[in-house]
Amino acid sequence: MHIKRLEIDNFKSFANKTEIPFLEGFTAIGGINGSGKSNIIDSILFALGLASARTMRSEKGVADLISTHNQRNEAYVKVVFDLDDEIGTEISFSRRVKKTPSGYSSTYAINDKIQTQTQVHSELEKYQITPNGYNIIMQGDVVELVNCSSIERRKRIDDIA
Amino acid sequence: MHIKRLEIDNFKSFANKTEIPFLEGFTAIGGINGSGKSNIIDSILFALGLASARTMRSEKGVADLISTHNQRNEAYVKVVFDLDDEIGTEISFSRRVKKTPSGYSSTYAINDKIQTQTQVHSELEKYQITPNGYNIIMQGDVVELVNCSSIERRKRIDDIA
Amino acid sequence: KKETFLKAFHEVNRHFSEIFTELTDGVGKLVLENPENPFLGGLTVEGQQKDKKKQKLAGMSGGEKTLMALSLVFAFQRYMPSPFYALDEVDAALDGFNVERISKMIATQSKLTQFVVISQRSQMFDRADRMIGVTQMGKGITKISGIKLQNSENSAENNQNPDK
Amino acid sequence: KKETFLKAFHEVNRHFSEIFTELTDGVGKLVLENPENPFLGGLTVEGQQKDKKKQKLAGMSGGEKTLMALSLVFAFQRYMPSPFYALDEVDAALDGFNVERISKMIATQSKLTQFVVISQRSQMFDRADRMIGVTQMGKGITKISGIKLQNSENSAENNQNPDK
Numbered sequence: 001m002h003i004k005r006l007e008i009d010n011f012k013s014f015a016n017k018t019e020i021p022f023l024e025g026f027t028a029i030g031g032i033n034g035s036g037k038s039n040i041i042d043s044i045l046f047a048l049g050l051a052s053a054r055t056m057r058s059e060k061g062v063a064d065l066i067s068t069h070n071q072r073n074e075a076y077v078k079v080v081f082d083l084d085d086e087i088g089t090e091i092s093f094s095r096r097v098k099k100t101p102s103g104y105s106s107t108y109a110i111n112d113k114i115q116t117q118t119q120v121h122s123e124l125e126k127y128q129i130t131p132n133g134y135n136i137i138m139q140g141d142v143v144e145l146v147n148c149s150s151i152e153r154r155k156r157i158d159d160i161a
Numbered sequence: 162m163h164i165k166r167l168e169i170d171n172f173k174s175f176a177n178k179t180e181i182p183f184l185e186g187f188t189a190i191g192g193i194n195g196s197g198k199s200n201i202i203d204s205i206l207f208a209l210g211l212a213s214a215r216t217m218r219s220e221k222g223v224a225d226l227i228s229t230h231n232q233r234n235e236a237y238v239k240v241v242f243d244l245d246d247e248i249g250t251e252i253s254f255s256r257r258v259k260k261t262p263s264g265y266s267s268t269y270a271i272n273d274k275i276q277t278q279t280q281v282h283s284e285l286e287k288y289q290i291t292p293n294g295y296n297i298i299m300q301g302d303v304v305e306l307v308n309c310s311s312i313e314r315r316k317r318i319d320d321i322a
Numbered sequence: 323k324k325e326t327f328l329k330a331f332h333e334v335n336r337h338f339s340e341i342f343t344e345l346t347d348g349v350g351k352l353v354l355e356n357p358e359n360p361f362l363g364g365l366t367v368e369g370q371q372k373d374k375k376k377q378k379l380a381g382m383s384g385g386e387k388t389l390m391a392l393s394l395v396f397a398f399q400r401y402m403p404s405p406f407y408a409l410d411e412v413d414a415a416l417d418g419f420n421v422e423r424i425s426k427m428i429a430t431q432s433k434l435t436q437f438v439v440i441s442q443r444s445q446m447f448d449r450a451d452r453m454i455g456v457t458q459m460g461k462g463i464t465k466i467s468g469i470k471l472q473n474s475e476n477s478a479e480n481n482q483n484p485d486k
Numbered sequence: 487k488k489e490t491f492l493k494a495f496h497e498v499n500r501h502f503s504e505i506f507t508e509l510t511d512g513v514g515k516l517v518l519e520n521p522e523n524p525f526l527g528g529l530t531v532e533g534q535q536k537d538k539k540k541q542k543l544a545g546m547s548g549g550e551k552t553l554m555a556l557s558l559v560f561a562f563q564r565y566m567p568s569p570f571y572a573l574d575e576v577d578a579a580l581d582g583f584n585v586e587r588i589s590k591m592i593a594t595q596s597k598l599t600q601f602v603v604i605s606q607r608s609q610m611f612d613r614a615d616r617m618i619g620v621t622q623m624g625k626g627i628t629k630i631s632g633i634k635l636q637n638s639e640n641s642a643e644n645n646q647n648p649d650k
């Protein structure tokens with residue numbers, strides 16, 4: 001299984017609908033400071049429900065995840081996976097957050113069919129993608145692993161054992 | 162005033178007597194990971210008594226500052242400054258730590274005349290070199306300033322006000 | 323569940339030692355501060371770079387600590403494999419030669435699994451299959467500026483990043 | 487001593503804003519969380535990069551946060567000047583262009599004061615007056631390998647670091 005495509009719309013610094021194709025193997029991403037590289041990682045975490053808003057550097061919950069560049073009040077990300085079977089079956093996970101009169105709504109979907117976050121997590125788990133996994137290493141995580149206490153470091157093994 | 166020369170003997174990764182000349186202006190230091198670049202900074206902090214052994218990454222006090230490469234039980238560093246007067250007057254600050262039957266001794270000197278750490282600090286203060294200053298920025302200090310709490314950050318202004 | 327912990331610990335340790343040696347030609351291992359009662363102590367790392375004496379994490383250089391931590395991250399990844407990996411600037415403290423070693427390891431692993439790696443270091447891009455350029459249009463709006471296919475080391479001149 | 491604090495704060499803030507603008511062409515300032523009772527609140531930073539919206543520290547990118555912190559460090563240095571400065575790998579999170587900007591600022595300041603700067607980034611070395619090479623002889627013993635005088639940008643080929 002591999003990521004085939006990212007669709008990012010009005011999420012953080014992605015002011016308008018952006019499609020990023022991905023291929024198997026080794027993809028490197030480069031660009032100046034503040035251009036949006038880490039935000040691409042955040043968009044994957046967002047769509048798959050793998051991290052809190054705070055982990056995505058948003059101090060005010062999901063509100064700060066909506067792009068400030070437009071007057072639109074929603075953000076949407078879809079991750080499309082290729083299941084690597086003979087016929088190139090796809091499975092997509094998407095999420096939309098929207099401003100509502102009472103706050104914000106967060107709606108998940110698998111293959112465009114609405115699901116709960118719990119359902120999304122249990123589906124992802126079948127493919128070995130989990131919130132406390134080590135497949136997504138964010139900027140600063142390595143330094144944290146160096147600087148944390150030895151007790152904290154051991155607890156990471158507790159968590160994955 | 163500027164650093165004219167460093168003499169480092171048996172300190173950390175400097176197994177034998179090493180002299181490093183310095184000139185005014187902009188000196189850049191490069192080399193592979195673990196070669197000893199940060200240890201040069203540590204040697205200056207050591208000689209001027211500006212940091213604890215722990216700050217110099219020594220877990221067991223001054224013991225870990227002595228080079229493990231030789232059987233010698235002492236470490237010595239001298240920092241020679243040029244006072245930038247017309248005649249190029251020098252002033253040197255040095256320090257020796259030595260294993261003793263009861264632990265370790267630490268001996269400071271100014272121009273090779275033995276002084277206490279307090280005397281060294283008060284002499285350095287005349288030249289605006291102080292332990293809580295920002296003239297020596299160690300590896301990781303910038304990240305610490307980013308990650309610390311806002312209260313911690315404000316306290317840094319308390320300390321220098 | 324001490325047994326579950328120790329089973330995981332030993333497997334992670336095995337991966338860690340292999341990876342550390344591949345990256346440094348040295349010898350490294352994870353150390354439980356309290357082996358009989360793991361939950362009463364922490365976890366630290368001991369490494370011995372090629373030709374150097376054994377050292378604990380605290381005394382290592384910035385780059386050596388990063389190599390330790392990265393070896394641990396990669397060990398966790400081999401313990402619980404995933405269909406894709408995303409690494410965001412894990413090479414910040416490494417010298418150019420060590421960035422190359424990490425890049426080589428990723429290139430090898432990427433034959434089986436998808437890797438997406440963000441970096442500011444030219445040596446990381448040298449072995450990538452392709453590069454995605456991320457730029458800012460006015461006002462900080464992200465623009466994906468292009469996807470360059472590479473045949474190792476010859477797309478450097480196309481790139482506008484001065485590190486290349 | 488609220489007055490002493492505020493006096494220092496305003497002077498550091500003045501330096502900070504100047505330095506931040508010199509480094510980014512943007513606008514930045516230090517912000518007291520509790521301006522009337524500074525000791526009851528903390529200190530944060532607000533920056534507005536060229537053409538971007540105003541943002542607080544938490545939402546910035548890794549490199550933007552480093553530029554903020556470096557501007558603050560340089561502001562502290564201008565508040566309490568010293569005869570020499572030593573900076574150990576302060577540019578780890580910066581892109582190549584920003585490393586150049588820091589290098590330029592150091593080069594300018596170094597006409598008056600001695601700077602010793604450790605870096606793994608080629609752009610930092612481009613404007614240095616000289617470079618000291620630090621290597622390991624066998625067994626991890628440090629050897630100072632040479633001091634190259636530079637006339638801006640022409641000693642890069644002499645250097646064994648692959649970043650150059």
Ligand SMILES: Nc1ncnc2c1ncn2[C@@H]1O[C@H](COP(=O)(O)OP(=O)(O)OP(=O)(O)O)[C@@H](O)[C@H]1O
Pocket residue numbers: 011012013014031032033034035036037038039040064065066067068069139456462538541545546547548549550579581
């Ligand atoms: N809701 C939002 N609306 C508009 N812009 C945003 C929003 N949230 C974050 N940003 C912008 O995104 C930028 C950060 O992007 P990102 O962290 O992806 O940069 P980066 O390419 O990883 O940079 P670096 O190399 O410094 O790590 C910030 O400048 C920030 O202002």
Ligand SMILES: Nc1ncnc2c1ncn2[C@@H]1O[C@H](COP(=O)(O)OP(=O)(O)OP(=O)(O)O)[C@@H](O)[C@H]1O
Pocket residue numbers: 172173174175192193194195196197198199200201225226227228229230300374377381382383384385386415417620626
């Ligand atoms: N007492 C000691 N005796 C011998 N070697 C020591 C001693 N203390 C520290 N070292 C060695 O010094 C090395 C670290 O040096 P230093 O931190 O200066 O490296 P560096 O050049 O700054 O590397 P980096 O680029 O990774 O930051 C370590 O490998 C450590 O083993």
Ligand SMILES: [Mg+2]
Pocket residue numbers: 037038039139410547548549
């Ligand atoms: Mg980033």
Ligand SMILES: [Mg+2]
Pocket residue numbers: 198199200300383384385574
């Ligand atoms: Mg170092």
